[in-house]
Amino acid sequence: xxxxxxxxxxxxxxxxxxxxxxxxxxxxxxxxxxxxxxxxxxxxxxxxxxxxxxxxxxxxxxxxxxxxxxxxxxxxxxxxxxxxxxxxxxxxxxxxxxxxxxxxxxxxxxxxxxxxxxxxxxxxxxxxxxxxxxxxxxxxxxxxxxxxxxxxxxxxxxxxxxxxxxxxxxxxxxxxxxxxxxxxxxxxxxxxxxxxxxxxxxxxxxxxxxxxxxxxxxxxxxxxxxxxxxxxxxxxxxxxxxxxxxxxxxxxxxxxxxxxxxxxxxxxxxxxxxxxxxxxxxxxxxxxxxxxxxxxxxxxxxxxxxxxxxxxxxxxxxxxxxxxxxxxxxxxxxxxxxxxxxxxxxxxxxxxxxxxxx
Amino acid sequence: xxxxxxxxxxxxxxxxxxxxxxxxxxxxxxxxxxxxxxxxxxxxxxxxxxxxxxxxxxxxxxxxxxxxxxxxxxxxxxxxxxxxxxxxxxxxxxxxxxxxxxxxxxxxxxxxxxxxxxxxxxxxxxxxxxxxxxxxxxxxxxxxxxxxxxxxxxxxxxxxxxxxxxxxxxxxxxxxxxxxxxxxxxxxxxxxxxxxxxxxxxxxxxxxxxxxxxxxxxxxxxxxxxxxxxxxxxxxxxxxxxxxxxxxxxxxxxxxxxxxxxxxxxxxxxxxxxxxxxxxxxxxxxxxxxxxxxxxxxxxxxxxxxxxxxxxxxxxxxxxxxxxxxxxxxxxxxxxxxxxxxxxxxxxxxxxxxxxxxxxxxxxxxxxxxxxxxxxxxxx
Ligand SMILES: Cc1ncc(COP(=O)(O)O)c(C=O)c1O
Numbered sequence: 001x002x003x004x005x006x007x008x009x010x011x012x013x014x015x016x017x018x019x020x021x022x023x024x025x026x027x028x029x030x031x032x033x034x035x036x037x038x039x040x041x042x043x044x045x046x047x048x049x050x051x052x053x054x055x056x057x058x059x060x061x062x063x064x065x066x067x068x069x070x071x072x073x074x075x076x077x078x079x080x081x082x083x084x085x086x087x088x089x090x091x092x093x094x095x096x097x098x099x100x101x102x103x104x105x106x107x108x109x110x111x112x113x114x115x116x117x118x119x120x121x122x123x124x125x126x127x128x129x130x131x132x133x134x135x136x137x138x139x140x141x142x143x144x145x146x147x148x149x150x151x152x153x154x155x156x157x158x159x160x161x162x163x164x165x166x167x168x169x170x171x172x173x174x175x176x177x178x179x180x181x182x183x184x185x186x187x188x189x190x191x192x193x194x195x196x197x198x199x200x201x202x203x204x205x206x207x208x209x210x211x212x213x214x215x216x217x218x219x220x221x222x223x224x225x226x227x228x229x230x231x232x233x234x235x236x237x238x239x240x241x242x243x244x245x246x247x248x249x250x251x252x253x254x255x256x257x258x259x260x261x262x263x264x265x266x267x268x269x270x271x272x273x274x275x276x277x278x279x280x281x282x283x284x285x286x287x288x289x290x291x292x293x294x295x296x297x298x299x300x301x302x303x304x305x306x307x308x309x310x311x312x313x314x315x316x317x318x319x320x321x322x323x324x325x326x327x328x329x330x331x332x333x334x335x336x337x338x339x340x341x342x343x344x345x346x347x348x349x350x351x352x353x354x355x356x357x358x
Numbered sequence: 359x360x361x362x363x364x365x366x367x368x369x370x371x372x373x374x375x376x377x378x379x380x381x382x383x384x385x386x387x388x389x390x391x392x393x394x395x396x397x398x399x400x401x402x403x404x405x406x407x408x409x410x411x412x413x414x415x416x417x418x419x420x421x422x423x424x425x426x427x428x429x430x431x432x433x434x435x436x437x438x439x440x441x442x443x444x445x446x447x448x449x450x451x452x453x454x455x456x457x458x459x460x461x462x463x464x465x466x467x468x469x470x471x472x473x474x475x476x477x478x479x480x481x482x483x484x485x486x487x488x489x490x491x492x493x494x495x496x497x498x499x500x501x502x503x504x505x506x507x508x509x510x511x512x513x514x515x516x517x518x519x520x521x522x523x524x525x526x527x528x529x530x531x532x533x534x535x536x537x538x539x540x541x542x543x544x545x546x547x548x549x550x551x552x553x554x555x556x557x558x559x560x561x562x563x564x565x566x567x568x569x570x571x572x573x574x575x576x577x578x579x580x581x582x583x584x585x586x587x588x589x590x591x592x593x594x595x596x597x598x599x600x601x602x603x604x605x606x607x608x609x610x611x612x613x614x615x616x617x618x619x620x621x622x623x624x625x626x627x628x629x630x631x632x633x634x635x636x637x638x639x640x641x642x643x644x645x646x647x648x649x650x651x652x653x654x655x656x657x658x659x660x661x662x663x664x665x666x667x668x669x670x671x672x673x674x675x676x677x678x679x680x681x682x683x684x685x686x687x688x689x690x691x692x693x694x695x696x697x698x699x700x701x702x703x704x705x706x707x708x709x710x711x712x713x714x715x716x717x718x719x720x721x722x723x724x725x726x727x728x729x730x731x732x733x734x735x736x737x738x
Contacts, residue, residue, distance in 0.1 A: 116735035
């Protein structure tokens with residue numbers, strides 16, 4: 001096959017490209033420039049947006065022995081990922097930008113462009129696997145559970161999965177580093193990027209403050225009584241207990257937790273721990289990674305965080321929303337997060353949480 | 359076989375230059391040393407200087423060797439600016455289509471040294487709008503420290519009216535510098551005939567080695583230096599002289615540039631492009647360098663074109679790339695009135711002595727498929 005390898009400048013994508021070449025594919029390395037001003041989003045050594053990263057990617061391509069290009073995706077990234085991140089927070093939801101980047105950039109803008117140019121697919125260093133079976137090509141978890149990235153890939157359509165190649169899913173991360181060293185890739189020991197790549201130094205709250213302002217607003221209890229003040233509703237996360245600065249104690253002295261944020265009124269609502277508990281979640285804008293979910297309730301698992309636990313559930317699709325009923329209570333789920341459905345290790349699909357119920 | 363159509367970026371070294379350079383590398387001696395080995399190195403350099411002076415139309419002492427065309431430009435622009443500023447002139451006049459090796463030092467002088475930059479626009483053909491310059495000199499001649507306009511443009515090949523500029527400027531005693539990096543050996547060029555104050559050249563564009571440039575600076579003129587040290591080149595440029603690169607540069611300049619052949623190939627390519635891609639068009643003036651074709655392919659993006667051409671073994675280029683390697687719309691094409699979009703849909707093919715008819719034919723055969731794919735991939 002003729003493939004485009006998306007090379008971030010990190011160890012994973014470098015090894016992925018090398019493996020694709022070894023598998024006999026014709027590979028061209030591409031680094032995505034995600035900021036029109038390369039130092040703008042982040043100035044550290046890690047992440048996906050620095051000049052140093054593009055240099056590392058280029059050197060990896062040299063070692064692997066493939067042509068290398070930089071594709072300017074700054075506009076697409078800003079519109080599809082950064083602006084979405086801000087508007088989601090401004091609307092009181094908690095977005096996952098890596099998921100959006102896979103959905104809008106890596107397996108949309110890049111894959112579409114690659115296909116139009118006569119390439120068959122895109123190789124990335126994600127930890128996930130695909131399998132060819134009776135359902136066609138399906139998306140599955142990686143062998144290395146601690147590194148599994150199938151969650152952030154759950155926005156890929158069947159069509160996109162067709163063009164996605166994940167050469168690392170069958171290997172443990174430690175072995176990838178060893179392999180990189182053995183292949184002479186200088187990024188073998190480069191630290192992983194954990195933070196959001198466009199937020200410098202991982203200061204999410206500060207970054208949001210700078211862009212969304214920090215308007216003081218009320219903290220209220222469930223009855224609507226004002227019991228405190230906050231500095232910008234979006235810096236609070238559901239289930240947060242510390243840092244609320246509340247001086248009015250509860251009658252029984254039990255702690256208070258953030259239940260929700262209401263950006264329209266700039267209000268943070270707090271309540272008791274048990275008020276956080278939910279058993280039902282509803283997701284909008286579903287994407288199916290294989291056969292579509294139907295209205296027939298089905299046993300499976302739902303995962304609500306990139307490296308969270310899969311929670312046993314019954315799921316179905318009512319024609320509008322993806323709905324999951326949990327077997328046991330879950331404490332604290334913010335809207336905006338992705339609910340990803342698994343059938344054993346296969347990714348069934350995902351949707352954006354828009355509502356929860358006790 | 360690879361087809362190299364990026365001669366304006368750098369062109370193959372000629373055999374004579376490789377031979378001269380290799381021989382010189384074996385020669386011991388710091389050219390500034392007084393002993394026999396030092397004198398031998400010095401002699402080789404001075405012979406090269408004299409020989410180069412004949413090709414440039416200057417006297418040997420007007421040649422200052424630098425480490426690049428970029429350094430020659432920086433030395434000239436900053437030096438002439440500081441000299442002018444010391445007598446109360448702080449305006450730098452440049453054209454809107456200068457290479458970054460002029461644009462960026464000018465910008466730096468504006469940000470750090472109190473310069474005011476006046477950028478003269480160009481016509482849609484990419485030639486300096488002379489009337490703008492005339493008007494400026496009528497209004498503000500006594501504020502101008504230096505005028506710097508390139509001899510020919512590296513992206514379109516358009517030749518600039520240097521003779522006229524010098525005539526206009528000399529009436530007001532304003533020094534004129536010209537970046538002739540792309541013109542040297544390709545079109546007639548004489549420092550003395552042009553009457554310039556300063557001129558920049560670079561060896562690797564004429565079949566010489568990388569990393570050696572020339573600043574031609576009018577005899578007797580002193581400007582502040584950028585590099586201080588041993589004072590080797592008229593106290594204007596310090597650093598032990600790079601004897602092998604200098605003799606390599608001189609050997610390359612001794613060679614004959616097959617201008618007629620290159621122009622013939624260029625015309626073949628330019629006519630072929632608009633024939634095989636009917637809505638493509640060629641950018642630039644009627645008076646151009648022999649070897650540059652700048653073409654716009656509507657509905658494409660240049661970085662896609664480069665990838666697809668490269669995959670077929672064809673090396674071309676665009677305008678400028680930033681340090682991270684991201685393609686930016688060419689400031690030259692923008693100055694000629696292109697939109698952001700059409701500037702991003704343009705490519706430069708630059709031909710040289712090794713370019714053959716079969717190279718041109720191969721490119722013309724590859725183009726329709728490449729353009730079709732690139733249009734399909736242009737999803738914005
Ligand atoms: C017009 C022009 N000026 C200056 C330069 C820079 O010369 P050098 O590569 O020797 O620094 C170039 C080469 O890219 C050029 O085309």
